[in-house]
Amino acid sequence: MALIELQNVTYHYPYVKSAALQDISCTIEEGKFYGIIGENGGGKTSLCNLLRGLIPHFYQGKLEGKVTIAGTDVMEWDTGKLAAKIGYVFQNPFTQISGIKETVFEEIAMGLENLGVPKKEMVDEVLRVMKLLNIEELMEKNPNALSGGQRQRVAFASILAMNSDILVIDEPTSQLDPQGTQDVFEIIQMLKASGKTIILVEHKIDLIARYCDEVIVMQGGRIVKQGPTAEVLSSPELPELGAVAPQVSQFGHAMAAAGMPLDHIPITIEEAIELIQKQKGAAK
Amino acid sequence: MSIELKNASFSYPGGFLANENLTLTIAPGERVAIVGQNGAGKTTCVKMMNGLHKPCDGDVLIDGENTRDFTAAHIARTVGYVFQNPDDQIFNQSVRKEIEYMPRYFKLPDEEIRRRVDRAVALTGLEKYMKKNPFDIPYPIRKFVTIAAVLATEPKYVIFDEPTAGQDKWGTEILEHLMDELEKDGIAVVTITHDMEFVARNFKRVVAMAHKNIIADGTAGEIFGNDAVVEESRILKPQLTILAESLGLPGQILTCEDLVTALTGLN
Known part of the structure; x- marks a missing residue:
């Protein structure tokens, strides 16, 4: 089922001559995991702002085309209800942290507080997400005195606590170490398994390859490619579109250039192993 | 002439020990990656290199000058530090x-x-x-x-604290080109990063940190080839190293060229 539908959407931020988004059409289906990739300044964050209704409700500006969220035109949505339906994790955790809470526990509880959730339920939920993200030891710390990686986990936890149907996540792992990054992807995978719809902006292409159902490539404010993950990421034109191919796909292209093409271009390690063994088998 | 950490330890006010007994030398013109998990002490370590932090124990020498005897402003002319969060550094209009x-x-x-x-x-x-x-x-x-x-x-040594975070193809290429140019000028570059593919492509020397200590210092091949170090510092091997190991290929394979060469037998 189409959860969010964008039809020929063009958007200008206020007082800006050039369009931030140009002629965007795409469908976000319920329960799927989408990866948005592409160059910085190419419109990824603007697309997120559109998908979660901050464009046009907060940013104003000029919106053309049609945006439908859960069957209702975005203009007709109540912003409070929209905020509860769609959770958003900021690109920069230094921006998201409220600055008005003195402990990590209160910071994570803030969204639920604003929704008027009963205290007992709120406490249970905050404890649950802290455990999930492995940040229980930060509970009593001041959110403004955390490292970049710790802050990023707290920012993620405070949105997870809201338990929204749709999650728009803008680069949740930029400050995290490789294992921490892996953990975040596993949590997102778990959220997907529980039926949530996920839209993730991320540069870590090898993880996009492993986890996402669909990939959207943005460049110059346009969607320049979209489709099933394997189809998009194995495409040889990816570098021209300002995106990086997974390491194993680059390897696949290099094997073809060296005169030993694999059966097709792999996007994950498992797939690459299988293809190489198949090639060896065929050579015997 | 070099940056020398000699059994240097650092505790934050309040007593939290962030670095314990670090010994490390960065030679002029050298290029070194510092990797390791969040909270391992990477940023604290590099802040000792440019005098923003003075060691509580041990010594840090910059071209022979003990950082204890000089202001951070003086040391910054020799060792430049680029903050992890640009918003902590920028103040002009x-x-x-x-x-x-x-x-x-x-x-x-x-x-x-x-x-x-x-x-x-x-x-x-x-x-x-x-x-x-x-x-x-x-x-x-x-x-x-x-x-x-x-x-x-124009410092003699430059420290980049997670420059790869959030960078796209354009940004990563700029960084790589920039490091090559600095190398030509004989400027040493110390880079903290979580991007292991970036490390594999660009660094010969890698320092791995975990829980306040340096646990390994060697070539990229040595670090990624050591399972115990990889696990303890919570880093990941480059994708193609994992692939090569799964295929049972011998030697240190870090990059696309390494792997294609190993498989096509051009060597």
Whole structure:
């Protein structure tokens, strides 16, 4: 089922001559995991702002085309209800942290507080997400005195606590170490398994390859490619579109250039192993 | 002549020990990656290298000068540090002003200021952003403003704290080119990063940190080839190293070229 539908959407931020988004059409289906990739300044964050209704409700500006969220035109949505339906994790955790809470526990509880959730339920939920993200030891710390990686986990936890149907996540792992990054992807995978719809902006292409159902490539404010993950990421034109191919796909292209093409271009390690063994088998 | 950490330890006010007994030498012109989990002490370690932190125990020497005897402002002329969060560093109203700030502070002649700014801008690809307010440009590009501002001071050693975070293809290529240019000029580059593919492509020497300590210091091949180190420092092997190991290929395979060569038998 189409959860969010964008039809020929063009958007200008206020007082800006050039369009931030140009002629965007795409469908976000319920329960799927989408990866948005592409160059910085190419419109990824603007697309997120559109998908979660901050464009046009907060940013104003000029919106053309049609945006439908859960069957209702975005203009007709109540912003409070929209905020509860769609959770958003900021690109920069230094921006998201409220600055008005003195402990990590209160910071994570803030969204639920604003929704008027009963205290007992709120406490249970905050404890649950802290455990999930492995940040229980930060509970009593001041959110403004955390490292970049710790802050990023707290920012993620405070949105997870809201338990929204749709999650728009803008680069949740930029400050995290490789294992921490892996953990975040596993949590997102778990959220997907529980039926949530996920839209993730991320540069870590090898993880996009492993986890996402669909990939959207943005460049110059346009969607320049979209489709099933394997189809998009194995495409040889990816570098021209300002995106990086997974390491194993680059390897696949290099094997073809060296005169030993694999059966097709792999996007994950498992797939690459299988293809190489198949090639060896065929050579015997 | 080098940056020398000799059994250097550092505790934050309140007693939290962040670095314990670090011993490390960075030679002039060398390129070193520092990797390891969040909270391992990477940022604390590099802040000792430019005098922002003075060791509580042990010594840090910059070309023979003990950092205890000099101000951070003095040391910064030799060792430039680019902050992890650009917003902690930027304070001027335009990109140009931010980059010119230190050369002007040094009271250099106008011609020299122009030369330094032009070079820093060319290396960081910021030409089209010069008149903008740094806070109006995207976060990953803002990071290049802070890099350019430090390069304009022309230090002998430069430290980048997670420059790869959030960078796209363009940004990563700029960084790689920039490091090559600095190498030609004999400037040492110390980089903290979580991007292991970036490490595999660009660094011969890698220092792995875990729980306040340096646990390994060697070539990229040695570090990624050591399972115990990889696990303890919570890093990941490059994708193609994992692939090569799964295939049982011998030797240290780190990059695409390594793997294609091993499989096509061109060697």
